[in-house]
Amino acid sequence: MATTNEPIEKAMWEPHIVNIFCDICIKEIDNGGKPKSHFTKEAWKSLVETFGKETGRIYEYNQLKNKWDQLKKDYLLWRALLGTDTGLGWDSEKRTVDASDDWWKRRIVVRILYFHSLFIDFDR
Structure with a gap:
């Protein structure tokens, strides 16, 4: 874990890493880790741990949370773009x-x- 004197390494989000992250999030949701609108503290701890195991990358909570928030914004924009069109x-x-x-x-x-x-x- 980085101390306050150490800079946090910038997270790299190649498409396959984003896919892994999304799969981990889906599993955590399916396991009840997001009972309402937010992941629980225990779920975030599990996400950080599982992400590290599956990718070999040690990203902190804030890095994963920032990515989650950005993916959510992208999804909402995507939905607005498509509207109700089929x-x-x-x-x-x-x-x-x-x-x-x-x-x-x-x-x-x-x-x-x-x-x-x-x-x-x-x-x-």
């Missing part, structure tokens, strides 16, 4: 949503309008 696919080669040009045009317009609305002062 019939979409995934292009593994491009690593993008596989959708028609018309679908993309509609999504881009919605995002542009949303971001513009953040900066418009409607009181003027």
